[in-house]
Amino acid sequence: MSQFDGATKVDGGIKFKGMTLKPIVEQCEGCAKAAEFEGDKYCTLYPVPEKKWANGKCNSATHVKIAVEEQAKVNPLKASKRAARGR
Numbered sequence: 001m002s003q004f005d006g007a008t009k010v011d012g013g014i015k016f017k018g019m020t021l022k023p024i025v026e027q028c029e030g031c032a033k034a035a036e037f038e039g040d041k042y043c044t045l046y047p048v049p050e051k052k053w054a055n056g057k058c059n060s061a062t063h064v065k066i067a068v069e070e071q072a073k074v075n076p077l078k079a080s081k082r083a084a085r086g087r
């Protein structure tokens with residue numbers, strides 16, 4: 001079963017629950033909130049994914065949060081190096 005069951009294809013996207021959804025953008029690739037409908041992927045949270053990336057990162061992107069966590073793992077190391085230098 002698709003997340004977008006009952007959706008219909010329209011020009012440039014799909015119509016779902018009264019809203020027109022635009023396909024996800026390149027930055028959305030890998031996000032768990034994206035779901036497929038008839039060969040294209042759409043965001044299950046936002047009708048226009050492009051807008052979520054217009055001013056930086058999408059705040060709901062699951063794949064971007066993972067990258068942030070990886071960064072956080074690196075930081076304690078930097079902190080301990082600083083401590084070792086006596087700062």
Ligand code: SF4
Binds near residue numbers: 042044052
């Ligand atoms: S939640 Fe954000 S990153 Fe994920 S598919 Fe939707 S718009 Fe794209």
